[in-house]
Amino acid sequence: MPRRPNYDREELIDRSRDLFWKRGWAGTSLKDLEASLQMKPGSFYAAFGSKDALFELAMEKYAEDGRRRLEGLTEEQGPIGALKSLPAMVVGNDDAPAKACMLSKTLVELHAHNNPLADKANEHLKKMEEQFLELFRQAQSTGEIDAGQDPAALARRYQSDLIGLRISAERDGVDAKAIAKEIADSLNRL
Amino acid sequence: MPRRPNYDREELIDRSRDLFWKRGWAGTSLKDLEASLQMKPGSFYAAFGSKDALFELAMEKYAEDGRRRLEGLTEEQGPIGALKSLPAMVVGNDDAPAKACMLSKTLVELHAHNNPLADKANEHLKKMEEQFLELFRQAQSTGEIDAGQDPAALARRYQSDLIGLRISAERDGVDAKAIAKEIADSLNRL
DNA sequence: ATCTTTCTTGAGTGATCGTTCAAGTATATA
DNA sequence: TATATACTTGAACGATCACTCAAGAAAGAT
Numbered sequence: 001m002p003r004r005p006n007y008d009r010e011e012l013i014d015r016s017r018d019l020f021w022k023r024g025w026a027g028t029s030l031k032d033l034e035a036s037l038q039m040k041p042g043s044f045y046a047a048f049g050s051k052d053a054l055f056e057l058a059m060e061k062y063a064e065d066g067r068r069r070l071e072g073l074t075e076e077q078g079p080i081g082a083l084k085s086l087p088a089m090v091v092g093n094d095d096a097p098a099k100a101c102m103l104s105k106t107l108v109e110l111h112a113h114n115n116p117l118a119d120k121a122n123e124h125l126k127k128m129e130e131q132f133l134e135l136f137r138q139a140q141s142t143g144e145i146d147a148g149q150d151p152a153a154l155a156r157r158y159q160s161d162l163i164g165l166r167i168s169a170e171r172d173g174v175d176a177k178a179i180a181k182e183i184a185d186s187l188n189r190l
Numbered sequence: 191m192p193r194r195p196n197y198d199r200e201e202l203i204d205r206s207r208d209l210f211w212k213r214g215w216a217g218t219s220l221k222d223l224e225a226s227l228q229m230k231p232g233s234f235y236a237a238f239g240s241k242d243a244l245f246e247l248a249m250e251k252y253a254e255d256g257r258r259r260l261e262g263l264t265e266e267q268g269p270i271g272a273l274k275s276l277p278a279m280v281v282g283n284d285d286a287p288a289k290a291c292m293l294s295k296t297l298v299e300l301h302a303h304n305n306p307l308a309d310k311a312n313e314h315l316k317k318m319e320e321q322f323l324e325l326f327r328q329a330q331s332t333g334e335i336d337a338g339q340d341p342a343a344l345a346r347r348y349q350s351d352l353i354g355l356r357i358s359a360e361r362d363g364v365d366a367k368a369i370a371k372e373i374a375d376s377l378n379r380l
Numbered sequence: 381a382t383c384t385t386t387c388t389t390g391a392g393t394g395a396t397c398g399t400t401c402a403a404g405t406a407t408a409t410a
Numbered sequence: 411t412a413t414a415t416a417c418t419t420g421a422a423c424g425a426t427c428a429c430t431c432a433a434g435a436a437a438g439a440t
Contacts, residue, residue, distance in 0.1 A: 024216075024299055026214075026216035027216065027299070027302065107357070107360060107361065108294075108360060109216075109217070109298075111360055113213065122362055122363070125361065153368065156358075156368065156369060159358070160355055161354055163358060165350055167297070168349070174346065175346065178343065179350050182347050
């Protein structure tokens with residue numbers, strides 16, 4: 001019966017994710033979004049409800065993309081291969097809106113304000129840590145790394161190192177590729 | 191001749207540093223500052239010029255405090271002792287406004303907007319890295335750690351790990367003390 | 381071709397942002 | 411005690427914030 005939207009919703013969420021990822025929550029205004037999505041306020045609010053609702057969608061897409069990328073790496077290179085490749089990959093991706101992780105950026109920006117989006121970011125980080133944990137477990141069961149170590153501890157440390165790496169990569173004058181290589185190499189000593 | 195201010199400027203900067211550290215740049219409004227400093231706008235602008243100027247002062251005090259704390263640790267425990275103690279100390283300080291480092295928070299929040307405060311944050315981080323470098327050099331010259339490794343690489347990695355640790359410590363449900371212990375322990379293997 | 385339903389437009393909402401400034405107040409010096 | 415010199419006050423500024431809504435435009439169904 002009626003008129004259909006003349007936009008691709010998923011593509012709009014992609015563009016929002018890139019904007020929010022780069023500029024952060026407070027750093028992205030509705031004017032910015034209107035310009036990037038080419039939508040007037042009325043359409044925007046009809047489609048997404050609010051800035052925060054769209055941010056949540058963008059964060060979910062970000063987390064899902066990351067999860068799938070790591071799954072793909074695992075299929076190609078196995079669990080330890082994937083864990084070794086990831087640091088250099090995130091740091092070397094020059095097309096990305098930012099080097100730093102969108103989830104840690106969101107957490108750090110909004111945690112002190114008790115903003116629910118910070119909790120969502122933390123939940124996504126938790127799921128990501130669980131994915132790392134599963135890869136360490138697999139690597140232990142195949143004998144790729146020593147089974148004596150606590151895989152949860154390895155996953156926890158790996159994620160923390162990755163967060164630090166990606167923020168370091170945001171800085172000018174820091175050789176992030178060298179740090180990425182060291183993180184990968186440290187997996188050889190397990 | 192004239193009236194003198196009825197406030198302690200350094201104490202005001204301390205309070206501003208705590209607010210900015212916790213809430214971030216965009217997350218701290220002038221109303222917040224007026225409430226915390228108990229100053230009306232006129233006094234505030236007469237004293238500090240602008241929100242950004244005060245943020246810069248706050249960041250300088252933050253960096254200076256951190257530098258002095260590490261110097262104190264070094265006097266007590268020597269270079270390697272200080273580097274080993276620092277991770278647990280930053281994570282265990284429950285009085286601090288936030289676990290995450292104010293400099294990395296500022297960098298991450300303002301880098302994409304080309305805000306000069308992000309460059310200032312990066313400069314402070316660079317100085318901090320140089321302080322770590324000096325400690326690694328000292329530890330090598332006294333034989334506390336192997337002299338074969340590049341101390342600049344060690345300092346770079348140590349700082350990156352510390353940044354990741356401190357953001358992880360901001361998260362709910364993460365055992366940051368365990369990560370801190372692992373970072374310290376890894377210095378034993380150098 | 382008409383109707384119905386939805387999408388699109390864009391001016392406008394009140395709130396809050398960082399900041400200014402004229403008027404009033406307090407104090408060290410003469 | 412009088413005067414000069416800050417400091418303090420708080421209303422008000424224009425800009426921007428996220429958001430609303432009434433009116434017009436478009437397209438599938440009949």
